[in-house]
Amino acid sequence: MKHLLSTADLSRDEAIGVLDTAAQMAATQSREIKKLPTLRGRTVVNLFFEDSTRTRISFETAAKRLSADVINFSAKGSSVSKGESLKDTALTLHAMGADAVVVRHWASGAPAQLAHAGWLDAAILNAGDGTHMHPTQALLDAYTIRRHLAGPGAPRGGAGDEGVGADLAGIRVAIVGDVLHSRVARANVRLLHTLGAEVTLVSPPTLLPVGVHTWPCRTSYDLDATLAGWQPDAVMMLRVQRERMSGGSGAFFPSPLEYTRYFGLDARRLALLGDHAIVMHPGPMNRGLEISAEAADSDRAVIVEQVANGVAVRMAALYLLLSGTTEGISL
Amino acid sequence: MHAGTGMPGTPEDPTTSAPDADGTVVLGASDVARALTRIAHEIVERAKGAQDVVLLGIPTRGVTLAARLAERLAAIDPDFDPTRDVGELDVTMYRDDLRRQPTRAVGVTRLPAAGIEGKTVVLVDDVLYSGRTIRAALDAIGDLGRPRAVRLAALVDRGHRELPIRPDFVGKNLPTATSERVRVRLAEVDGEDAVLISGRSSGDAGEGRR
Numbered sequence: 001m002k003h004l005l006s007t008a009d010l011s012r013d014e015a016i017g018v019l020d021t022a023a024q025m026a027a028t029q030s031r032e033i034k035k036l037p038t039l040r041g042r043t044v045v046n047l048f049f050e051d052s053t054r055t056r057i058s059f060e061t062a063a064k065r066l067s068a069d070v071i072n073f074s075a076k077g078s079s080v081s082k083g084e085s086l087k088d089t090a091l092t093l094h095a096m097g098a099d100a101v102v103v104r105h106w107a108s109g110a111p112a113q114l115a116h117a118g119w120l121d122a123a124i125l126n127a128g129d130g131t132h133m134h135p136t137q138a139l140l141d142a143y144t145i146r147r148h149l150a151g152p153g154a155p156r157g158g159a160g161d162e163g164v165g166a167d168l169a170g171i172r173v174a175i176v177g178d179v180l181h182s183r184v185a186r187a188n189v190r191l192l193h194t195l196g197a198e199v200t201l202v203s204p205p206t207l208l209p210v211g212v213h214t215w216p217c218r219t220s221y222d223l224d225a226t227l228a229g230w231q232p233d234a235v236m237m238l239r240v241q242r243e244r245m246s247g248g249s250g251a252f253f254p255s256p257l258e259y260t261r262y263f264g265l266d267a268r269r270l271a272l273l274g275d276h277a278i279v280m281h282p283g284p285m286n287r288g289l290e291i292s293a294e295a296a297d298s299d300r301a302v303i304v305e306q307v308a309n310g311v312a313v314r315m316a317a318l319y320l321l322l323s324g325t326t327e328g329i330s331l
Numbered sequence: 332m333h334a335g336t337g338m339p340g341t342p343e344d345p346t347t348s349a350p351d352a353d354g355t356v357v358l359g360a361s362d363v364a365r366a367l368t369r370i371a372h373e374i375v376e377r378a379k380g381a382q383d384v385v386l387l388g389i390p391t392r393g394v395t396l397a398a399r400l401a402e403r404l405a406a407i408d409p410d411f412d413p414t415r416d417v418g419e420l421d422v423t424m425y426r427d428d429l430r431r432q433p434t435r436a437v438g439v440t441r442l443p444a445a446g447i448e449g450k451t452v453v454l455v456d457d458v459l460y461s462g463r464t465i466r467a468a469l470d471a472i473g474d475l476g477r478p479r480a481v482r483l484a485a486l487v488d489r490g491h492r493e494l495p496i497r498p499d500f501v502g503k504n505l506p507t508a509t510s511e512r513v514r515v516r517l518a519e520v521d522g523e524d525a526v527l528i529s530g531r532s533s534g535d536a537g538e539g540r541r
Contacts, residue, residue, distance in 0.1 A: 017436070024421070024437040033474040038424040066424075319424070324434030 003115045003124040004317050006133045007191035018316050019143050023164050026312035039068040042099040042322050049075040049105045055127050059102045062314035094120035108132035123321040131181050137282055138187035140313040144306050145234050148278050169196035174226055176202040177238030177290050180209050184282045189217050202226050206252045223263050227272040236280040237265050237291045266292040278302045354529025363524045366502030370484050371403035373500050378451050381408035385450040387420040390438045392457040394419045395519045418442045425467035452478040457515040459485035462496035489513050
């Protein structure tokens with residue numbers, strides 16, 4: 001593994017390897033001294049062309065916990081706002097000796113371009129590109145699901161061994177909401193399928209992308225029927241991405257209120273789920289739109305834990321990409 | 332069992348270091364058992380009892396050896412609880428050769444519930460060679476707490492130290508050439524107890540840590 005660009009590139013064994021490494025990283029984060037000397041002297045650049053708080057902070061925390069030096073580069077207030085091209089930015093980072101570049105870009109495929117154009121030889125980590133992929137988010141979601149639902153010790157409902165070594169075979173995950181604009185959904189569908197989970201996308205027809213029938217998942221327009229009839233083990237609510245909806249939120253559904261009534265997760269819908277089921281959200285949440293405060297704050301919600309797991313997963317990704325010789329890397 | 336090869340400083344006989352898969356047995360099952368029993372007694376003697384002793388095995392075979400030592404310590408001193416006072420210490424993220432080797436999988440670190448603060452920690456490894464693994468382990472321990480003392484037990488000391496580190500308890504001192512490979516096989520992992528030494532047919536310096 002030289003870059004982490006897409007969850008579609010990960011084999012089952014590689015994905016489990018990342019999750020197992022993340023489990024060990026998470027174990028170190030309960031210690032009094034959380035910092036490890038592992039990536040001392042390496043430089044990680046956070047290159048963010050799009051607003052992000054939690055992903056950037058999560059990557060920054062992960063890199064610092066591994067003793068790497070972190071340089072934050074955001075497009076706003078930088079040379080990019082003066083019209084610098086991605087190539088020239090990349091050449092600058094190369095000249096500064098970046099060992100890894102964490103890229104968030106509004107254009108799908110920008111991280112792949114950086115990885116393969118030969119502008120710089122750093123490891124590229126995709127931190128979200130357009131509506132394409134967000135691999136570390138999918139990995140942290142899979143890690144959270146595995147911690148709660150998988151593992152030989154307890155098939156459902158919290159494994160004592162954190163599910164190390166296990167995949168997600170047979171676990172049912174419903175991904176609900178704005179699939180069309182969601183790189184989180186795309187990344188999760190690929191990864192969860194690779195790990196053996198079953199996925200159902202629940203969304204209004206206007207928010208399902210063209211070609212969704214080729215994805216390895218089912219689709220539904222009816223949240224109540226999916227929750228009651230299919231009994232998912234995990235429900236992942238997606239953020240309604242108003243900033244990507246030209247013409248305001250009215251362009252894809254008649255009104256926010258109607259969206260909430262048909263596709264919002266509230267206490268009544270939560271009660272349709274089994275006792276072991278968990279509620280997830282990649283954040284930031286629109287409380288009252290796709291998820292009610294009751295659902296977000298219930299003890300089924302693992303939304304805050306997802307953030308903590310994000311640091312462990314990103315530590316694992318940085319460790320696996322940056323330690324070791326560049327030749328012959330194996331997980 | 333007799334040491335077939337490797338007098339100190341003497342190049343080993345090329346006829347015995349032919350491309351043999353298994354190598355020469357230098358310690359058999361009973362030798363390993365006797366060495367561990369002696370080390371256990373030495374640990375208790377040195378610590379004047381075993382009530383504050385914590386065994387930390389270094390994966391993978393150090394963990395197995397630590398578990399065996401724990402049984403013997405419990406037999407010598409009932410104050411020692413072989414389930415409570417034993418842990419494992421993965422040093423992967425503290426190694427100084429991470430950039431020179433293929434990426435290593437990170438192992439499990441498990442400490443006794445009471446921690447290592449104020450205890451006498453005995454690190455347990457199978458083969459002591461360059462000392463770099465132990466250096467990494469000492470760094471790892473420094474991040475985990477402040478033991479009263481740290482000691483080192485190794486089943487085999489094959490020499491060629493690259494750092495000022497010495498063992499406190501040794502099963503067998505085994506003079507070797509750097510081209511030779513020393514392997515510890517344990518029943519729990521490999522199906523038999525033995526220490527093998529194989530010739531210069533495969534590997535050079537850098538191998539033989541495991």
